[in-house]
Amino acid sequence: MNYPLGWPVLPGITVRRERRMERPGMALVEPGQEVQPDENIARIAPLGSGGVAPFAPAWFGAQTLRAGLRGQVVDASPQGVTIEGLVAVVQGLFGVGGQAVGQLNIVSKEALKVAAELLPLNRGVLLVVPGRLTKDLLLHATTCGVAGIIASSMEVEELEEVLQVDLTALLDGVAIPENHHPVPVLLFTEGLGTRPMATPTLALLRQHGGDWALLSGATNPRRTQRPELLISLPAETRVPTVKADPRIINGALVRVSSGEYAGQIGQVTHVFQRPQRLPSGIHTPAVYVRLEKGQGLTLPIYNVERIA
Amino acid sequence: MGIQPLEQLWQVPGTPANQFGTPPAGGVPGAISRSILAADCGSIFTKVALLGVVEGQYRLLARAETPTTAYPPYRDITVGVLQAIHELERIAGRKIASRGQILTPEQGDGDGVDAFVVSLSAGGPLIVAMIATALTSPDVEISKDEQALAETARRAVAGVYADVELMTLPPAELASSGPNGGPDLQWLLQIEHLRRLNPRALLLAESGGTPSRYAPEVIKSLSLVLKELVNSQPENSTTAGVSFSRATLKLPVFHPTDRLPIVYTGSPEASEHLRQELGPQAEVRQTEPFTPQHLAPLSAAISLLHERQMLNTLAGYHRLNGWMSAPPMATATSFSSLIRFLARQYGMNVVGVDVGGSATSVMIAGEHGEFLPSVHATAGVASGLGSILRSVGVAQVARWLSFEVSEQEIRQFVLEKMIQPHLLPYTERELEIEHALTREAILLALGQPGMELESLPNLDLILGAGGVLAHVPHYGQAALLLLDTIQPRGISSLVLDTVTLAPQLGVVAVVDPIAAVQATENDAVLQRLGTVVSAFGHAEDGEPALRLQLDYLDGRKKTLEVAYGSLEVVPLTANEQAMLTLFPSKTIDVGLGPGEQARAGEAIEGGIIGLIIDARGRPLRLPDDPTYRRAKLAQWRQAIGA
Numbered sequence: 006m007n008y009p010l011g012w013p014v015l016p017g018i019t020v021r022r023e024r025r026m027e028r029p030g031m032a033l034v035e036p037g038q039e040v041q042p043d044e045n046i047a048r049i050a051p052l053g054s055g056g057v058a059p060f061a062p063a064w065f066g067a068q069t070l071r072a073g074l075r076g077q078v079v080d081a082s083p084q085g086v087t088i089e090g091l092v093a094v095v096q097g098l099f100g101v102g103g104q105a106v107g108q109l110n111i112v113s114k115e116a117l118k119v120a121a122e123l124l125p126l127n128r129g130v131l132l133v134v135p136g137r138l139t140k141d142l143l144l145h146a147t148t149c150g151v152a153g154i155i156a157s158s159m160e161v162e163e164l165e166e167v168l169q170v171d172l173t174a175l176l177d178g179v180a181i182p183e184n185h186h187p188v189p190v191l192l193f194t195e196g197l198g199t200r201p202m203a204t205p206t207l208a209l210l211r212q213h214g215g216d217w218a219l220l221s222g223a224t225n226p227r228r229t230q231r232p233e234l235l236i237s238l239p240a241e242t243r244v245p246t247v248k249a250d251p252r253i254i255n256g257a258l259v260r261v262s263s264g265e266y267a268g269q270i271g272q273v274t275h276v277f278q279r280p281q282r283l284p285s286g287i288h289t290p291a292v293y294v295r296l297e298k299g300q301g302l303t304l305p306i307y308n309v310e311r312i313a
Numbered sequence: 314m315g316i317q318p319l320e321q322l323w324q325v326p327g328t329p330a331n332q333f334g335t336p337p338a339g340g341v342p343g344a345i346s347r348s349i350l351a352a353d354c355g356s357i358f359t360k361v362a363l364l365g366v367v368e369g370q371y372r373l374l375a376r377a378e379t380p381t382t383a384y385p386p387y388r389d390i391t392v393g394v395l396q397a398i399h400e401l402e403r404i405a406g407r408k409i410a411s412r413g414q415i416l417t418p419e420q421g422d423g424d425g426v427d428a429f430v431v432s433l434s435a436g437g438p439l440i441v442a443m444i445a446t447a448l449t450s451p452d453v454e455i456s457k458d459e460q461a462l463a464e465t466a467r468r469a470v471a472g473v474y475a476d477v478e479l480m481t482l483p484p485a486e487l488a489s490s491g492p493n494g495g496p497d498l499q500w501l502l503q504i505e506h507l508r509r510l511n512p513r514a515l516l517l518a519e520s521g522g523t524p525s526r527y528a529p530e531v532i533k534s535l536s537l538v539l540k541e542l543v544n545s546q547p548e549n550s551t552t553a554g555v556s557f558s559r560a561t562l563k564l565p566v567f568h569p570t571d572r573l574p575i576v577y578t579g580s581p582e583a584s585e586h587l588r589q590e591l592g593p594q595a596e597v598r599q600t601e602p603f604t605p606q607h608l609a610p611l612s613a614a615i616s617l618l619h620e621r622q623m624l625n626t627l628a629g630y631h632r633l634n635g636w637m638s639a640p641p642m643a644t645a646t647s648f649s650s651l652i653r654f655l656a657r658q659y660g661m662n663v664v665g666v667d668v669g670g671s672a673t674s675v676m677i678a679g680e681h682g683e684f685l686p687s688v689h690a691t692a693g694v695a696s697g698l699g700s701i702l703r704s705v706g707v708a709q710v711a712r713w714l715s716f717e718v719s720e721q722e723i724r725q726f727v728l729e730k731m732i733q734p735h736l737l738p739y740t741e742r743e744l745e746i747e748h749a750l751t752r753e754a755i756l757l758a759l760g761q762p763g764m765e766l767e768s769l770p771n772l773d774l775i776l777g778a779g780g781v782l783a784h785v786p787h788y789g790q791a792a793l794l795l796l797d798t799i800q801p802r803g804i805s806s807l808v809l810d811t812v813t814l815a816p817q818l819g820v821v822a823v824v825d826p827i828a829a830v831q832a833t834e835n836d837a838v839l840q841r842l843g844t845v846v847s848a849f850g851h852a853e854d855g856e857p858a859l860r861l862q863l864d865y866l867d868g869r870k871k872t873l874e875v876a877y878g879s880l881e882v883v884p885l886t887a888n889e890q891a892m893l894t895l896f897p898s899k900t901i902d903v904g905l906g907p908g909e910q911a912r913a914g915e916a917i918e919g920g921i922i923g924l925i926i927d928a929r930g931r932p933l934r935l936p937d938d939p940t941y942r943r944a945k946l947a948q949w950r951q952a953i954g955a
Contacts, residue, residue, distance in 0.1 A: 286786025
């Protein structure tokens with residue numbers, strides 16, 4: 006139920022997305038036209054007073070708009086351009102910011118062991134951090150002009166310190182980051198905290214190093230709006246047609262959503278017909294999950310999410 | 314809220330109530346149907362309940378719940394309703410839906426139902442931006458008069474899933490004072506501020522006098538702002554058959570052809586003038602000026618807008634509407650009508666508490682028709698947790714915990730639940746944090762403008778409802794949650810809606826009042842936790858507060874001394890009754906005045922917990938010293954079995 010497309014990772018799906026101009030502009034493409042992810046598709050009027058807004062760097066200050074997706078234009082207007090294309094998708098639990106376009110740069114686990122400020126980072130890329138994002142790395146990426154970051158998680162207080170915002174207010178839409186430097190668009194696959202990245206997510210990202218992608222950080226859990234990374238695939242790519250059924254049923258591959266085993270993956274081996282008692286004492290519909298490491302757990306059906 | 318006349322909703326048994334013809338064979342005399350399916354679509358979970366006739370009385374036959382599916386990946390609220398119905402079919406052993414439709418009426422073989430009704434709290438609150446009369450930046454403090462008027466407007470909408478935010482507009486000249494005639498950055502920032510607030514209606518509050526409080530330059534600015542807001546495209550794009558929110562900043566979901574509703578509390582003439590000034594982007598709805606004594610017209614106007622702007626726009630709503638036997642009702646309205654019914658039917662002062670995922674309602678109704686509704690539209694125990702934490706702070710939450718906790722742990726808990734609203738507390742520690750936040754949600758609802766609990770000094774019945782209360786592992790936890798927050802004085806009954814039926818009964822009453830009455834008596838208020846005696850006054854902790862004598866109807870007697878600051882439970886089961894006599898100390902009051910003895914006029918009833926003596930004083934003050942406080946909390950929990 007957490008993911009708009011059913012599962013957090015999809016190797017191939019056709020999507021339609023609008024690249025919106027927040028200020029009226031001019032579309033450079035027409036419906037029916039094929040576009041590449043790095044192609045300019047619109048020109049946006051310059052911002053009035055020339056100041057740099059402290060948020061949404063993807064739309065304030067930008068003079069041209071890149072497609073972000075490889076595919077066909079289905080609609081173009083002074084407000085935005087809608088493109089349909091084949092993509093691999095990674096959906097996260099929490100994100101920050103608007104849209105960003107760039108090539109995926111995968112940071113190796115070894116590189117994360119050195120001091121963050123020593124990491125060579127390229128301007129305009131989408132950085133994949135195969136684990137927790139630290140404050141130092143986020144600040145360094147900001148300085149280097151990285152367009153977006155995909156990481157497993159980040160600790161609440163570190164993120165709030167960098168963004169200078171109360172994250173609960175950000176999620177409720179009643180506050181915006183108050184830092185004075187545009188921060189990269191962020192996607193956290195496992196949410197907030199210190200959780201490592203799930204293996205299937207990391208495996209898919211590793212396949213696509215160097216590929217163009219469109220990243221969105223917008224998050225509104227009340228409406229199941231989640232951050233997403235759309236990695237453009239060549240049109241001729243053959244991907245298996247899978248219906249991403251989010252139901253928790255026998256045999257489903259699931260990820261534990263909270264508690265001591267959060268982030269671990271397992272298979273549902275039994276769906277209880279009657280409510281089960283949790284360590285908290287609550288009786289609730291539950292499933293028995295066999296984790297990858299062999300351990301068996303009875304978990305509330307609402308505390309696991311289907312990933313495949 | 315739709316504060317509708319109670320008589321239109323609940324017909325007292327024995328009075329003509331049948332709007333659907335004669336009762337079907339096998340039904341209850343005076344009732345309209347043999348079976349009713351009631352669904353309550355909340356922000357997180359959808360609950361369905363099947364009511365049917367057992368031995369001549371309406372009873373709850375089965376219930377089920379599943380996640381609400383108004384948003385992606387399903388994006389159709391009926392999917393969750395059908396999933397819950399299928400679960401209910403499995404439990405009840407009868408077919409209720411077939412080929413994606415509700416089977417109505419009830420079939421000869423017992424399948425199907427005679428009526429299907431729905432209450433809704435999904436969709437979130439209606440955010441109403443009240444426009445200030447001064448043109449200024451959002452950082453400048455708004456005048457006290459203006460803030461007082463906004464507070465009165467909040468009182469008017471206290472019983473509705475709505476929130477009033479006072480907003481200032483930027484001067485119109487900033488729209489074109491930037492380079493090249495473009496907007497100034499300040500203009501863009503204030504527009505962005507408004508967009509983030511995501512108002513679905515505006516309020517222009519006139520006080521009733523002339524000239525208008527709003528100067529022409531404010532209306533000019535508003536006209537320009539409306540063009541910016543209403544021209545925001547809807548957020549939808551689609552993917553492989555699944556509609557999907559646009560992945561950019563959160564913008565109001567208005568189609569370019571939509572008009573933003575503006576509630577205007579001025580004269581009809583001024584309203585017409587406003588229509589002309591604001592142009593096609595505005596839909597001006599004129600209503601009477603409001604004052605602290607005259608809130609109903611504004612309340613009704615906002616209630617209607619909530620239904621139109623929030624409920625009608627839920628994905629799948631129109632399909633759901635096609636199944637219904639009666640118009641849907643906001644859950645808070647349905648719940649309030651139950652509370653008012655109980656107060657009137659039994660001549661009692663009643664308070665009902667319904668804690669939901671995104672909102673919390675407290676409804677108070679008096680035996681003489683008094684009614685105090687309060688919906689805190691953004692304080693709930695899932696998506697509404699952030700609002701609670703920002704309103705009260707970490708320390709207020711942590712004070713209820715029996716263990717030391719860091720700010721980081723509380724914030725992590727809140728954010729995790731906001732991000733994944735379906736999560737259930739897995740450990741005892743998580744459950745205790747959730748219950749601490751629940752207390753603060755109820756206290757916030759009680760603290761809403763216009764809530765004066767003191768106006769009903771003796772609360773006869775306290776009814777707890779909503780998932781977090783209904784699913785407590787130990788009934789003592791629910792009792793303590795209600796006592797810590799409602800803090801009754803004197804003698805009250807505590808009742809828990811363990812079957813999550815109470816919030817649906819108001820809408821059931823619309824199609825079949827007798828079914829609603831019988832289900833209320835038989836099931837919704839069946840789980841009596843017990844009778845509580847709340848003593849208050851001045852004494853030191855540990856000093857004698859009162860002595861009580863209990864004369865059981867079977868001849869047994871029991872006396873008990875209760876110390877000030879303590880909570881005690883005397884065994885009195887649900888099937889037992891006893892005469893109660895109270896001997897308070899000189900400075901202690903049990904409802905009749907300090908030191909006044911009290912003897913119940915009739916036997917009191919027991920409950921799952923028993924007779925609870927709450928001698929912790931009013932208002933309840935938790936000790937400042939953390940160690941002592943935790944010891945007291947543990948003591949109270951142990952006493953009540955929490």
